[in-house]
Amino acid sequence: MRPPLRPTRSSRTTPNSTSKPVQVIVWGAECLSRQRSAPQTFNGYMNTRFPNRYLPYFLIGPMILVVLLFFIVPSAQSLYLSFFRVNTLGTRSIFVGFNNFVRLVTSRDYLNSMLVSLQFALMVVFSGLSLSLFVAVVANQRLRGFAFYRAMLIWPYALSPAIAGLVWGLMMNPNFGLGALLLRRLVGINFNYLTSSLAAIVFLALAATWKMFGYNIVFFLAGLQGLPTELLEAASLDGAGSWQKFWKVTFPLLSPTTFFLFIMNTLYAFFEIFGLVHITTQGGPGQATNFLVYNLYQDGFISLDTGFASAQSIVLLMIVASLTFLQFRFVGQRVHYL
Amino acid sequence: MKVRRIAFSLLVLLALILSACAQPGQTPTEESQPEEPAATQAPEAQEPSGDGPVEITFWHAMSGSREEVVNGIAERFNQSQSQYRVLPEYTGSYAETLTKALAAYRTGTAPVIVQVYEVGTRTMLDSNAIVPVYTLNQGEVDWADIVQPILKYYSIDGNLYCMPFNSSTAMLYYNKDMFEAAGLDPDQPPTTWAELEEYSLQIMEAGAAPGGFSMGWPAWIMEQMYATHNQLFADQDNGRSGLATEVYLNSDFGVMVLTEWQRMAEEGVLVYGGREYAANDPFLAQQFPFLFQSTSSLGGILNAAEFEVGTAFLPRFEGDFEQGNSVVGGGCLWLMNQASPEQQTGAWEFFKYLNSVDETITWHKETGYFPATNTAYERLKAEGWFDDEPNHATAFDQILSGADTPAANGVLLGDFVQIRDIVGAAIEEAVVNGVDPKQALDEATAQANQVLQDYAELNQ
Numbered sequence: 001m002r003p004p005l006r007p008t009r010s011s012r013t014t015p016n017s018t019s020k021p022v023q024v025i026v027w028g029a030e031c032l033s034r035q036r037s038a039p040q041t042f043n044g045y046m047n048t049r050f051p052n053r054y055l056p057y058f059l060i061g062p063m064i065l066v067v068l069l070f071f072i073v074p075s076a077q078s079l080y081l082s083f084f085r086v087n088t089l090g091t092r093s094i095f096v097g098f099n100n101f102v103r104l105v106t107s108r109d110y111l112n113s114m115l116v117s118l119q120f121a122l123m124v125v126f127s128g129l130s131l132s133l134f135v136a137v138v139a140n141q142r143l144r145g146f147a148f149y150r151a152m153l154i155w156p157y158a159l160s161p162a163i164a165g166l167v168w169g170l171m172m173n174p175n176f177g178l179g180a181l182l183l184r185r186l187v188g189i190n191f192n193y194l195t196s197s198l199a200a201i202v203f204l205a206l207a208a209t210w211k212m213f214g215y216n217i218v219f220f221l222a223g224l225q226g227l228p229t230e231l232l233e234a235a236s237l238d239g240a241g242s243w244q245k246f247w248k249v250t251f252p253l254l255s256p257t258t259f260f261l262f263i264m265n266t267l268y269a270f271f272e273i274f275g276l277v278h279i280t281t282q283g284g285p286g287q288a289t290n291f292l293v294y295n296l297y298q299d300g301f302i303s304l305d306t307g308f309a310s311a312q313s314i315v316l317l318m319i320v321a322s323l324t325f326l327q328f329r330f331v332g333q334r335v336h337y338l
Numbered sequence: 339m340k341v342r343r344i345a346f347s348l349l350v351l352l353a354l355i356l357s358a359c360a361q362p363g364q365t366p367t368e369e370s371q372p373e374e375p376a377a378t379q380a381p382e383a384q385e386p387s388g389d390g391p392v393e394i395t396f397w398h399a400m401s402g403s404r405e406e407v408v409n410g411i412a413e414r415f416n417q418s419q420s421q422y423r424v425l426p427e428y429t430g431s432y433a434e435t436l437t438k439a440l441a442a443y444r445t446g447t448a449p450v451i452v453q454v455y456e457v458g459t460r461t462m463l464d465s466n467a468i469v470p471v472y473t474l475n476q477g478e479v480d481w482a483d484i485v486q487p488i489l490k491y492y493s494i495d496g497n498l499y500c501m502p503f504n505s506s507t508a509m510l511y512y513n514k515d516m517f518e519a520a521g522l523d524p525d526q527p528p529t530t531w532a533e534l535e536e537y538s539l540q541i542m543e544a545g546a547a548p549g550g551f552s553m554g555w556p557a558w559i560m561e562q563m564y565a566t567h568n569q570l571f572a573d574q575d576n577g578r579s580g581l582a583t584e585v586y587l588n589s590d591f592g593v594m595v596l597t598e599w600q601r602m603a604e605e606g607v608l609v610y611g612g613r614e615y616a617a618n619d620p621f622l623a624q625q626f627p628f629l630f631q632s633t634s635s636l637g638g639i640l641n642a643a644e645f646e647v648g649t650a651f652l653p654r655f656e657g658d659f660e661q662g663n664s665v666v667g668g669g670c671l672w673l674m675n676q677a678s679p680e681q682q683t684g685a686w687e688f689f690k691y692l693n694s695v696d697e698t699i700t701w702h703k704e705t706g707y708f709p710a711t712n713t714a715y716e717r718l719k720a721e722g723w724f725d726d727e728p729n730h731a732t733a734f735d736q737i738l739s740g741a742d743t744p745a746a747n748g749v750l751l752g753d754f755v756q757i758r759d760i761v762g763a764a765i766e767e768a769v770v771n772g773v774d775p776k777q778a779l780d781e782a783t784a785q786a787n788q789v790l791q792d793y794a795e796l797n798q
Contacts, residue, residue, distance in 0.1 A: 087796040088753070089465050090444050094796065108781070175619045195610040195770050284613065286766035286773075302433050303756035303789075304440065 075317060081310035088304040100311035109287060110295065110312075116201065117291045121269035123205040128212050128265050129258065135213075136220030137246065150221065154214035161211065161275030168207040169280045193281060197288035200281045204289055207280075208273050216261055223257035224250070263327045270319065292316060391416075391423035392680045394688060395449040398426060399435040399669065400504070407704045415691045422684035424451075432669065433755055436461070443467050443676065450677040451685050453503060453669045456491065457754035460577065462672050463499060464752065464797045469673045472497040474686045479693055483711045487737045491666045491748045494578065500670035501689040504707040506634040507664045508555070508562045509733045510534075510653060513547075514646035516627040520544035527650035531598060534628060534653045538607045541627045550607030551628030552617040556769075557761035559630050561665060561749060563595050566652050568662035568745045572790075577750035581794045585751070585786045587761065588779040594655070596768050596775035603769045610769050613762050632667060633733040637706040640729065649732040651739075663740020664733075665748040668707060708734060752793030757786045 050056055082100050086093040104110050139149055156164065171179040174192040183191045193203040227250065235245045251258075274293045277283065283290035283298065290298075296316065300309025400408045405428050412424040429435045432455035439452040443465075454462055462468055475481070481489060481498055488505045492498055514524035520541040528534040538550025553559045564571045569591045572582035586592065602608040609626050611617025621629040622642050630652070631639075640647055652664055671692075673685050691697060698714035701707060703723070709715050715734070718724060724731040740746055751757050764782035767773040 085792060085796065087793075088440055088461055089467060091466070092796050109785075173619075175623050175625065194612045194616055197771055282613065284763070284766055285610070285770040286763055288771070298759065299756075301437055302759070303753055304437060305753075305756070305792075 078310040078313045078317075081306055082314050084307045086306040090306070093307075096307065100307050101314075103308065104311055104315065109290070112287050113290050113292055113295045116287070116289065117270060120201060120205060120208075120273075120289075120291060121266050123201070124208045124212070124269040125262060125265045127205065128209045128216055129261055131209065132213055132216035133220050133254075133258075136217045136224060137250075139217070140221060140224045150218060153217045156211050157214040159211065161272060162279050164207055164211045165276040165279030168203070168210075168276075172203055195285055197285055200285060200289045204273065204276060204281065207276055208269060211276075212265060212268055216265070219257055219261055220254070223254050227253050259330065260327070263323055267320065267323060271316070292319075391421055392678075392684050394422055394424045394451065394677075394681055394684045396424050396426045396451040396453075396671075396688075397429040397435055397439055397449040398453040399428070399430065399432045399455070400453070401428060404504075404705050407701065411692065411697060411701070412688075414697075415688055418691065419687070422687060424684075424688050432458070436755075439674070440465070440467075443674065446676060448674040448676045450681045451671050451673060451688070454500070454672050455669045456667050456748065457751075457758055459492065459500075459670070460750045460752050460754060463494065463750070467674055467676070468499070469675045469677075469682060470497060470499045471501050471673060471686075471689065472499070474673075474682070474689075478690060483713055485708065485710055485712060485715065485737070486742065487663060487666050487740070487747070488708065488710055490742065492670050500672045501692065502710045503669055503671045503692065504634070504701075504705065505666050505668040505710060506632045506707055507666055507733050507737055508559055508630055508632055508652060509664075509736060510650040511621065511629040511631055511635075511639060512648045512650060513621075513624060513627040513643075514648045516541050516546040516624070516645070517648075519546040524646070524648060527648055528628075528653050529651065531653050531655050535602060535605075535607055538602075538626070538628065539605075542606070547624060547626050548606075549609035549620075549626035550602065550605075551626050551630070552609045552611035552620060553630035554611065554615050554617045554632065554635070556610075556613065556765045557758045558632075558667060560592070560595065560761055560765060562652055563655075564591065564662075565665045565746045565748065566662045566740070567591065567655060568660035568741065568743055570745045571749045572751060575744035576747065577752075578744055578747065581790075581797065582749075582751050583787070583790050583794055585757065585783055585790070587764070587786060588776065588783045592779055593776050596765065596779060598655070599765070600768045600772075600775055604772075608769065610766070633708070634668065634706055636729060636733075637704075647729065649729045651732070651736045660743075661741045662743060663746035664736050665746070666708075666737065702730075706730065708737075751786075751790065752797060753789050756789050760785045760789070 083095060083097060084093040085096050085100070135153070139146075139153075159167075169177075171177050172191065172193060174180050174190075174194060180191050183189045191199050191203075193200045231249055231253070232245055235249050240248065270291075271293055273291060274297065277289055277291060277294045278297070281289045283294045292312070293316070296309050296312045299305045299312065396412065398405075398408055405426075408426050412426045416423050427449075429438050432453075435452065436454050436458045439448055439454075440461075442448045448467065472481070484498075484502060485505075487507075488502045489498060491505075492500050492502055510527065512527055517524040517537075520537075521544070522537055522540060528537050534551060541547050542550060561571060563569075564586075569589065570576055570586055572585045574580040574582045576582070599608055603610065609617075609620065611620060615631070615635065617629060618631060618635055618639060620626065621631075622639065622644075624645065629639075636649070671689065673682060677685065692701075693711065695711070695714050695717055698709045698711055699718060702709040702714070702718065709718060724734075760782050764778040767778040768775045
């Protein structure tokens with residue numbers, strides 16, 4: 001049985017990073033075995049399907065071109081620029097070797113930025129995954145009107161980060177926001193994301209979680225629907241309660257989905273919150289929400305410090321690369337059937 | 339057969355994809371020249387004849403109602419003659435406009451005229467990308483007629499480099515209704531920080547407001563404090579006699595100011611309100627009686643306030659400080675040197691038009707920015723404008739009553755955008771996060787000095 005939603009082409013990072021895990025989630029273990037045996041059958045497969053051996057290369061040509069133009073070339077340029085200090089007009093540049101990188105690692109601001117990004121990612125991933133898993137489990141109970149719920153739940157994901165920022169910024173505006181007003185009147189909390197560091201990061205984490213909510217739920221639902229029912233039935237027969245069934249059977253079986261979402265949410269928390277931050281806190285108060293991407297934007301596009309910003313983008317690239325590596329390495333291998 | 343057909347349709351699809359891919363490859367260059375006036379062009383301008391009007395692109399950062407005022411000026415100029423056609427275009431915030439203009443310059447597609455805010459002045463001066471306006475003036479414009487503090491800000495060695503356009507300064511706004519509620523005289527605003535604090539506490543105790551004051555552009559208010567107390571902000575006479583290489587942020591004066599602010603924040607008197615205009619809303623919502631803000635907000639505040647608004651000079655710290663002056667902020671119009679000679683002449687014609695008394699007065703009345711020439715000011719005074727609108731006179735009286743010293747003419751720093759950001763963050767660290775003011779300013783100074791040294795290294 002196929003799950004109702006095939007999450008293909010949902011990737012926001014490099015196309016490569018998701019094609020495989022997506023398959024893993026959708027088809028589960030059977031797909032893994034096919035992947036392992038793929039090298040032997042690949043040639044035969046090609047020969048039977050394509051009239052000549054060049055067509056396949058021709059067909060993947062556009063993708064290669066896109067990756068080359070929008071990923072390889074700019075990355076190489078960034079790497080090159082990271083060894084220079086360039087003036088605002090780009091008319092003079094001085095070779096500084098690894099100086100930009102040395103400055104990065106010795107900069108208190110950058111280390112702070114790294115730290116707040118990490119804190120933020122933890123908050124978003126933890127609250128996002130636990131909440132959406134809860135909702136997905138509840139929504140999985142009754143299937144009537146499922147399509148409607150699913151559409152409703154994924155709505156926030158369709159909003160651009162900037163719109164989400166506007167909505168949340170207005171709602172929680174300390175002066176005229178309804179959310180802030182309710183918090184003040186009902187709970188007595190003076191929630192001001194413009195002046196309190198804690199409020200700012202909590203506020204952004206809430207907004208970011210909300211925006212990823214639908215995406216997470218849809219994947220969890222797909223994962224839950226793909227679970228073999230006989231295992232759950234067997235557990236019931238053995239006298240397991242619903243609490244035990246969830247933690248002993250469902251949750252471990254879901255682990256590939258959970259791990260995939262963990263990676264996606266981490267990437268999201270690190271890289272996709274720019275619009276949200278730019279519309280609402282702009283990195284403040286102080287340096288409280290000056291996340292890595294925002295810091296890069298400030299240095300690269302406001303201060304026009306191209307070299308320093310390039311060095312930061314190289315660091316970010318390494319982070320993405322290692323997360324992607326983790327994903328490739330572990331999804332479906334160690335996590336599956338814990 | 340079937341396979342063939344599939345392969346063929348795939349090929350067609352591929353061709354489509356490829357042609358779609360080719361476009362993104364080209365768009366970067368298209369994006370970097372958004373002055374392409376296709377959308378705004380009037381039909382006659384599209385005629386391929388060589389004797390049509392010379393087009394003068396003008397990038398600016400005036401959003402909202404101000405954008406319409408700018409369009410109005412351009413429209414009137416275009417109708418006043420047929421040789422040139424000014425095409426104003428809103429290109430985002432000040433920082434974005436400057437960044438875009440510099441990026442466009444790199445690709446040879448810079449606008450003819452670009453509006454740059456005051457912190458971008460040093461960058462423009464050192465860019466080798468501009469034509470100084472004083473070189474265009476054949477005695478047609480009397481520079482001496484331009485209001486002195488504005489003239490001084492944009493002049494180096496007595497030569498004016500850009501055309502003053504929208505000039506403003508900071509002043510103190512206050513809520514007269516709250517003064518009355520607390521038994522204070524609404525026509526006696528505070529003149530010192532001690533009074534400001536005292537009045538704030540009185541108003542808070544009377545239950546008229548939960549807080550005392552807030553400020554827009556805190557880093558700029560800090561600069562204003564240096565200038566009004568005649569304290570240098572950076573070396574080389576505030577960067578006016580050479581490239582500045584260090585800032586005096588952690589001087590005794592700077593630490594004193596920030597310590598006071600921190601103390602008042604702890605008392606609940608200072609309500610931190612964000613880095614730009616965010617503090618205007620709580621002021622309008624009567625959360626505190628005082629607001630430090632640019633004069634450019636005057637129109638908006640007067641329109642929106644449901645209470646009587648008063649305005650006053652920036653308060654001073656008690657102690658033995660000399661008289662300085664509040665610093666001019668806002669924007670100035672720069673002529674880029676990629677423009678053709680005809681475009682440059684046209685831009686100069688437009689500058690002259692802007693500087694005319696009528697346009698200066700319109701600009702002031704519709705936006706709240708300063709009337710930039712003394713003639714326009716006198717005319718406004720004779721018309722009785724300032725008697726009807728005393729709040730429009732406050733900031734003007736303030737800059738005209740100050741001293742003319744290097745410290746009061748405003749700071750010119752390389753990469754000032756970045757430095758103002760560093761100062762803004764330091765203020766937030768102290769006022770919001772409770773970091774020791776001296777420590778926050780020491781760190782900010784070290785960072786700012788690094789920025790200045792890098793700048794000097796690249797621009798000497």
